Amino acid sequence: MSKAKLSDIARAAGVSPMTVSRVLNGRGGAGPETSERIKQIAHELRYRPNALARGLKSDKSGIVGVIVPDIANPFFPEIIRGIENVALQHGYNLLLCNVVESPDREIDLMRILESQRVDGVIWCSARLSEKPLVKALQSFKAAVLVNRTVEPQIAGSIMIDYRSGAADALKHLWNLGRRRIGVIAGPAASRGSMERLEGLRTVFADLGAEAVATVYCTPDVNGGALASRELLEAHGQVDGLICYNDLNAVGALQTCEALGIRVPDDLGIIGFDGIPLAEFVRPKLSTLHVDKYSIGQLGMRMLLERIEGKFVQHSIVVRPQLIARNST
Amino acid sequence: MSKAKLSDIARAAGVSPMTVSRVLNGRGGAGPETSERIKQIAHELRYRPNALARGLKSDKSGIVGVIVPDIANPFFPEIIRGIENVALQHGYNLLLCNVVESPDREIDLMRILESQRVDGVIWCSARLSEKPLVKALQSFKAAVLVNRTVEPQIAGSIMIDYRSGAADALKHLWNLGRRRIGVIAGPAASRGSMERLEGLRTVFADLGAEAVATVYCTPDVNGGALASRELLEAHGQVDGLICYNDLNAVGALQTCEALGIRVPDDLGIIGFDGIPLAEFVRPKLSTLHVDKYSIGQLGMRMLLERIEGKFVQHSIVVRPQLIARNST
């Protein structure tokens, strides 16, 4: 049994489809009893407006594209929840896209989202380089970036203040007396990594010190484990480790365990992001907590404004908060 | 600048829109040089077929709805990745819906997905009761349930063999000499919980024993922590704990830490699901590993078959695999 359409209801009610449309959309235009009859029949036939037809006519799909590098990274699900929370309140749905693999994949996804005529996109941690990114973004009615900026007219952005976060991490370790500090820097190509390093450089300069070593790696547990092993084996005297994210920090914890390094006694480790996992490992991980749910909400609100043609704010910066636990 | 449409290309190329449609869809119907010219112009104008118009015409949206109780639960992102992997290979995209709250919300989501004219739905751990569930499912062209079954003509299903999994968990503890076993049973209303308990009952019967205590709780870390505290405080002599899932088990680990119970010396704990977290806690958690990515892939493949009207299999059972680590 295929879906009922307006004309089915119209026939059953002895009116024109237009009248049904008006009644079901609460735009009046029919007498009280006719309206009641129409609503009744619509209910009986389980009428569901065809979003495709509506979208075609109105040039609005009611869908927003959400692009994340990897949903399996616990950083993103919470952002998605934040986005969804606001989106649903405003009648939008999420078309979720996982990038996972290559930047080529990002291009493909753009084409798909364009075809779907999404009303906007929220793009988390885009890896595409500036030029193609801007080009891709221009073909959307509205766009918001998380963790990246472009000119305001191209897209809004929600930024995490990695500089201050990394700076706080370093100060925290320094205040605890750590002087020989290594850095697990995450993906070399990533902006987030660069900014953290900038934040660190500033503080190091103030302190008249510098990092003992910096190693790049993939932003997951294994990457952190490998990078920290490399770093710690080459620089045994390191007593503080600043990690790109919590996953990397957990990897470092594993390495310490394997190498017999006591945390925090021999080595203080601090992560970034504040994912739930950070509380579950032992020692509990100190971290710079980022309010991911809020980021999602803010991003979606900003997108809504852009969809409606307002440009109240084009950039919001979220500041990570130091949570000192047992790893430092 | 709004999007180019077929007629724009047609005008520029001096042909009819139909010809452009045929050429761009590789259905021939134009000479080689005309075809080349059309493709060239389409590229220059950054033409993207309007999926709404196409969907309206063809009654296919190219979208599948995915419903999960909570993406923040690490069990689901991997399933989603599996689904997406297969979906993208076949030209489908995912409309992701998080339930989070109430069963009412599930009903709302159904209406939305119906309106969007999704080509099918994959519904994970549906909580709706039988009648409304069946009613909801009937209005889709194709549906696959994960963790739930209904009559085969209503929906396919991917089931996890909780009975055997729970049975294996119990045998494992028993073989290690544990005789006073408690159960953290997860949500009382959940099918998964019931089935696990059935599996346990069978084995307990064979062994001529029974569980010391069974406590229900929410399926997250905190639920596990609270439930295990309740259980352990009331039954100090318990030496084995079978948990509904890994999150619960991690909660139990926390409780043990707080109560000074040594794991696995005093108490063996085993989880379920095999989420990454299980490997990161200390002691590493023994668990019944479920291949979530495969579940996603299998589910999507099954959905594809149903979308195409085939009904090769209507049910697949995935068996959890015991992974013995340090918590037992």
Added chain:
DNA sequence: TGATTCTACGTTATCGTTAACTCAAAAGCG
């Protein structure tokens, strides 16, 4: 009472794409 405004609808046309059909010219064939 005649003019005007409302009420409660109906008609038409359109969004972008494409299936089905049509058709003229070119190519192939005996």
Added chain:
DNA sequence: CGCTTTTGAGTTAACGATAACGTAGAATCA
């Protein structure tokens, strides 16, 4: 050379919803 087939197109109509406009009859007003 006349006939059929193929090639390279164009035309029409439809998918379902709805904006814009039209209209007959009832109600209101001067």
